[in-house]
Amino acid sequence: MTAVQDVEYGAHLPLIELGAPRSLPTLRAYVRAAARLGYRYLCANDHLVFGRPWLDGPTVLAALIEASQDMTLVTTAGLPVLRGPVQLAKTLAAIDILSGGRLVAGVGPGSSAGDYAAVGIGFQERWRRFDEAVQVLRGHLHGDAAGFEGEFYSTHGVLLEPRPVQRPGPPIWVASWGSPAGLRRVVRLGDGWLASAYNTTPARFREALDRLAEELRRVGQAPESFPSAIATTWLHITEDKGVAERTLGDVLAPMLHRPAEALRSAPLLIGPAEVCAERLTAFVDAGARRIFVWPLGDEVRQLELFRERVTSLVPWQP
DSSP, X not given: OBGGGTOEEEEEOOOBOSSSOOOHHXXXXXXXXXXXXXXXXXXXXXXXXXXXXXXXXXXXXXXXXXXXXXXXXXXXXXXXXXXXXXXXXXXXXXXXXXXXXXXXXXXXXXXXXXHHHHHTOOGGGHHHHHHXXXXXXXXXXXXXXXXXXXXXXBOTTOOOSSOOSSSSOOOEEEEOOSOHHHHHHHHHHOSEEEEEGGGXXXXXXXXXXXXXXXXXXXXXXXXXXXXXXXXXXXXXXXXXXXXXXXXXXXXXXXXXXXXXXXXXXXXXXXXOHHHHHHXXXXXXXXXXXXXXXXXXXXHHHHHHHIIIIIGGGSBOXX
């Protein structure tokens, strides 16, 4: 038995240009390949400005609804503060309707000061605004006509129609790197937790899951009914050490504004298949049951290699 029977995998849309510009036909081929290979989730990240050209995540996710077949569509994570919670609610409702109710609304405050500067919002306000924005978003997705009154948002009398297919609305998963304050926010505002693969380790993920369970029990929720996923799991399987090093040092490090040395010591799925399988197994052993991979170049082939040579080596977890 293998982890395929227990762990669900998702594929991030390759929104970042790493060479040639993206096109709708190549993205359709990527999504169809992901569906054929058994990936259960299709994920779209969200940035306004970035170190490399970045296709708009919600727009691309909507454009690929038909190609995604029965995959669950996930924003990983949408940015209600930067886009505006009313505007984002309208977009997410449309995606849920057009997909027949297959959306998970993953949301976060965003960690890019450049994104905040681009829309004229103070970066230091992001957490206070986010706490309100998620409540506004949930109210609109649930069809709450009462509206919200807060420090930053006032939506009294605003009713967005048509409503999403899902009732009471699409589940909202809140992104957090796993700090105690972040996990309290996840429990307070969310229906699930989105972790970040390159901002954690298997040990820290396990600790965060245990802390999350404690917070859920404290408010009377069952931890087993509260889903979690590890997103932005960078992927490049290669037996060539030089290619692996260039992927880390020349592509990922400048893109993330992280030192290459720090990335070399992180449990990234970059390198030989056996090494990637060991690192993936460590996350599965730590309790990960949904893992979303993001191929860095040669995307369709990387999705295939991950299924053929990595997940097959991960022991099944009861």
